[in-house]
Amino acid sequence: MEYIVNARNSDIVLQIIQAIHEKSQYLSEIDGATGDGDHGVNMDKGFSLAKERIVGNDLSFSDAIKILGRTLLMDIGGSMGPIYGTIFNEIWKSLKDVEKIQDTNVLTALNNGLMALIDLAGAKPGDKTLIDTMVPAIQTFASAIESGNSFSKSLDELSRGAEEGKANTKNMMAKIGRAARLQERSIGFLDAGATSCCIILQTMASAIKGCMQSE
Amino acid sequence: MEYIVNARNSDIVLQIIQAIHEKSQYLSEIDGATGDGDHGVNMDKGFSLAKERIVGNDLSFSDAIKILGRTLLMDIGGSMGPIYGTIFNEIWKSLKDVEKIQDTNVLTALNNGLMALIDLAGAKPGDKTLIDTMVPAIQTFASAIESGNSFSKSLDELSRGAEEGKANTKNMMAKIGRAARLQERSIGFLDAGATSCCIILQTMASAIKGCMQSE
C-alpha cells in the first residue's frame, strides 16, 4: 500500500509554488489571448506570498496547503484568491487529520475542493474554466484507483486527465468570466485557469510520487 | 505723381486674404518649428471670415481694411486678432478720408499701424516677431520715397525690405511669445508672424501696383 507522510512535508506545496512562479509569464500570455493578461501575475503574487509564510517552518503537507489557501483567500482577492483559496482550504480540511495520506485521501480532498468551488463560482464543466481541468483529472484518477492501480500509477492518470482536460478547453467557447464576452472569438485558445490548474495538479502528482513510501 | 483710387478698391484686400489662404499650411509649418503650429490656421480663419463680409459689397480699400481689422479684433482672439487687428485698424483710420492714396499716405498708415502695435504688444525690434518684418520694410519704403522714387518703385523697395527683415528673423533668438521659451533653440528658424507679415506687405505692394494711376 503506497502512502506519503503528511508531517514535515511542506515541500510538495513549495514545489507547486515554484512551478507557478516559473510558468507565470506563460500563464499571463495565455490569459492575454482571451482575458486581461494578468493570470500569471495574479497567481505568482499569491503563491509567492504564501511561500514566505511556509518556508523554514517545517510544516506538514496539509498545514502548508492551509497557509497557501488562507493567503489566497485573505490577501489576494481577484477571482483566483477565492477560487484556489477555496480549493486549497477544502483540501486542507480533508487531510488535516490524516497522518499517512493514501490515494483515496487525495481523491476525497480533490473532490471536496471541486464541490466547494462549483458552489462558490457557479461555473459548470464546459464553461471553459479550471473546472474543465479538475473534472477529467479527478475522473481518471478515480477510475485508476478503482481499477486497482497503485497510488503512483493513479497519479500518472491524474496528470494525464488534467492534461487532456486542459487541452480540451482550447475548443470550448467561454461561458463565464471575462472571456465569455468574446463568444465565438474565445474558441481556439487555451483557458488560463485550466492551464494553471493543470500545472498545479501535475506538479502535485509528481511531488507526491517523489516522496512516496509503501508498507 | 502716382496714386491709387481708394473707392471701390477692396480687391487689394481680397488679394491679401487670398495670399494668406494659399500660404496657410506653410505658415503653420513654420510656427510648428518653434511655436504651436497653428499660425496658418489662425490667420486663415480670421481672414476668410473677413472675406465673406467684404466680397460683393463694392467697398473702398480703406473700408475693406477696416472690416478685416474689425473681424480680427472682434471674432478671432488669440494673439493674431489683436495684433493684425490693430495694424489694419490704424491703416483704416489713416486712409479713410483719403480719396487718392499716394506713397506718403501709405507710409503714414503703416507707421501708425506699427506704433499702435508696439504699444499694444510690448515687443521691440529684435524680439523675433512680425515687427522685424515691418520695421525694415517701412524704413526702405521711406528712404525710397525720400530719394524721389516713384510710388511703384518705392513699393518694390517695401517688398525688398520686408523680405530682408523676414529672412533676418532666422538668426534671431525669440524674446517674446511661445518661442521665447526655447531660448537658443529658437535660432535657425524663421518667425511665423514675420513670415505672414511679409506675405501681407508684398501682396499689398503688388496689388497696389496693379491698380496704379498717375496724373
Added chain:
Amino acid sequence: MQRIINDPSLVVEDMLKGFVMVHKDIIHVHLKNPRVIISNAAKNQKKVGIVTGGGSGHKPAFIGYAGKNMVDAVAVGEIFSSPTANSFYDAIVEVEQGMGVACLYGNYAGDNMNVKMASMMAKDDNITVKTVVANDDVASAKKEDSEKRRGVAGEILMWKVGGAKAATGASLDEVIDAAQKAIDNTRSVGVGLGPCTIPANGKPNFSIKEGTMEFGIGHHGEPGIRIDKLASAKEIAKEMYNLIINDLPFQSEDEVVVLISGLGATPLMEQYILFNEIENLLNADNIKIFKAYVGNYFTSLEMNGITLTIMKLDDELKECIRMEVESVGLIQIGE
C-alpha cells in the same frame, strides 16, 4: 510605459496613502485593514450600512464615492482585480449599526465570489448582508442573459440611490429594493478609442487601430460588440443611444438621468460634445433630462473612450437622485 509611479506592484498602496491624506475631511482608512476606506459620515446616523468594492484603476470609483449619503465603506482591490473577501468583510463589519448592510457592487466573477464569502463570514457574526449586483452594461451580454451583464458607470447611480435611501432611515429591504430598482432602470454602453496598460504588465493588453473604435468595450478593455470605423460624435451618439434606449425600453415622456463618463484619457471637451448629441436625441424622443452628469466619473486607467449611462426615473428614484451628497467623486449641494 509612460507613468509617474514607483514600484509598479505597489501602485495601489502608494495611491491610497495620498488619497487618504488629501481627503481626510471626507474619508479615513480602516484601522486594521489598509484596503478598506470608510466615509467619515458613516457613523453619524443610525442607518443601513452601504458597502461596495472593486478593483483599482477606475478612480474616482470606487473609493471616491465613499461619503455622506453615498457609500459608507469601500473594499479596495488591486488594479482591475477584486478586493479580498477579507476586505469586503472588514468593510461590512465597520458600517453595520444594527440595521444590516447593503453591499452594492458590480457583476464580475471575483467580486461575486469575494462578496459571497464575506457575507458568509458576516453571517457568522449575526450581521445581515444583502446584495445588489450591477449589470448595466448592455453590450456585455444579450438581453436574455442580462444576469451575465457587467456593472459599469451605472453603479454610481445605484450607490447614489442606495445611499440616499439609507440616509432616510429606510430598512435594509427598502434600501435593497431601491438600489435594485435603480440598476434595473439603468443601461450603459462604452466605446473605446485607445487602450490602457496595467502597471504591473507594462504594456497594453489590447490595441485599437487608428481610425477605428471598439463599440461596446468593457471597463477593463474587454472586447466590445464590434469594431467600427471611427465616426463623428453625432453618429457615435446615435449608435450608443439606440442600443440603450431600445433595451429597457425608454419611452416618450420618461424622465431620465444621463451620466457620461470619460474612460481616462478622453478630454472633457469630447464628453460635453457627446452629451450635446445625446441631448438632441432625447429631445427628439421627448425624453426629459432630470439630471445630467458629465466627467471622469468611472475610468479605466488612461483608456481613451467614453461610457454613456441612462437611468429611467420614478418619483422615488428622483428623490434619491436629488439628495445632497458629499464624496470625493461627487459633491451635490442640497437645494
Added chain:
Amino acid sequence: MQRIINDPSLVVEDMLKGFVMVHKDIIHVHLKNPRVIISNAAKNQKKVGIVTGGGSGHKPAFIGYAGKNMVDAVAVGEIFSSPTANSFYDAIVEVEQGMGVACLYGNYAGDNMNVKMASMMAKDDNITVKTVVANDDVASAKKEDSEKRRGVAGEILMWKVGGAKAATGASLDEVIDAAQKAIDNTRSVGVGLGPCTIPANGKPNFSIKEGTMEFGIGHHGEPGIRIDKLASAKEIAKEMYNLIINDLPFQSEDEVVVLISGLGATPLMEQYILFNEIENLLNADNIKIFKAYVGNYFTSLEMNGITLTIMKLDDELKECIRMEVESVGLIQIGE
C-alpha cells in the same frame, strides 16, 4: 486622431452647448455672446466682479471655475488661443456692479493684448478694470525674468483667493491686492510624458520619446527646461519640489496649499502617488499642508503629465482658501 467630435473647427461651440446644458444650475451663457460664460451667482451680491478667460482645451479651466465665490464671468477662446477682446469686454460689462472688475488671467501674449483692449473699451463705459496676471510657472523663465513667466494651474488659487475676497464685499483694490499676493506666493512646475493634439491640426505638434519626460513643460506643450530620463515618482517629486521650494523660497513652519493637477491623460492614481511623495518632502522640511487638491483641475487636452503647484499662506490667504465655493471644477462645502 482618435477623438469623439464632429467638425474639428467647431469643437469649442459644440462643447459649450453641452457644458451650458449640464451645468445650468451653476452657470449660463451670455445673452448675446456665446463665448462668455457667467456664474448664476454673479448678480446675487453687490461686489467686485471677477473675470477671467483663456484658450479652450484646459477643462475644467477656465469655464469650470465660474461659480459662487469664484469667478463671475469667463471669456472663452479657441483651443489654446486667447478669447477676443470683445469677449473679455462683454464678460467685464456683465459682472460690473459699480464696484469695478478684477480681471485675473494668465500671462500669455494674446491674453495680455486682448485684456488690454477690453479694459480700454470698458474704460470708455466708465468701468474700472484692474488686472492680476498669473506667472506661477517657474520653468517658463528665470527668476530675474519672472514677469515673463506663464500662468498655469496656480491661476486656480488666484481665482479662489480673488473670488473669496470679493465675496467679503472688499473693494477692487483689496481684491486685486489679495489676488496679486496669492499669485506672488504661488509656484508651479509641470512634467510632460506624452503629447496632445489640437483637433484642428490633427496631429501632435510635439513628441516625447518613450522612457523620457519633458521637465518643466508648458501648458500647451511648450518645451521644458530639459529632457530627462523618466524616473520614479519619488525622484520626479524631488526635482519638482526643489525647483519650486527654492524659488520663493518656502521655509520651515510655512503653511501651504498643494495643488496637483493631471494634464489630461494621466490617471488620478499617479497624481495621488506623486502627492504622497510631495507630502513626504514637505514633512521633512517641516512645511505644513493647510489644504490639498489633487485631480484634473487644469488640463491640456489629453496630454500625459502632471503639474505641481504650491502656495505659501498667511492669515488672509488662509481665510480665502477656506471659503466655500460652488463651481463646476471646484466645490468646497463650508465648515
